[in-house]
Amino acid sequence: MKPANAKDIVAAMAEQLRKAGIPETEREAIRILTAHGFRYGDVLALADDALVAARQAAVTEAMAGGSDAAA
Numbered sequence: 001m002k003p004a005n006a007k008d009i010v011a012a013m014a015e016q017l018r019k020a021g022i023p024e025t026e027r028e029a030i031r032i033l034t035a036h037g038f039r040y041g042d043v044l045a046l047a048d049d050a051l052v053a054a055r056q057a058a059v060t061e062a063m064a065g066g067s068d069a070a071a
Helices: 006-020 026-035 040-063
Strands: none
Touching: 006 026, 006 040, 026 040
């Protein structure tokens, strides 16, 4: 079951994953998120959603021209 404020937690997790460098696997995402102080239960429930959100934000930014990587 997802926490009541799952949307906010996912957004914070996605931001942390982007800062740390978006990992390739959910296992790596879990390691990064637990190392940065997110509660283990939240991480297990929401890591996949956070990883997807981080990837989507990176793609959106690249498409908008907001990233040097796209140049």
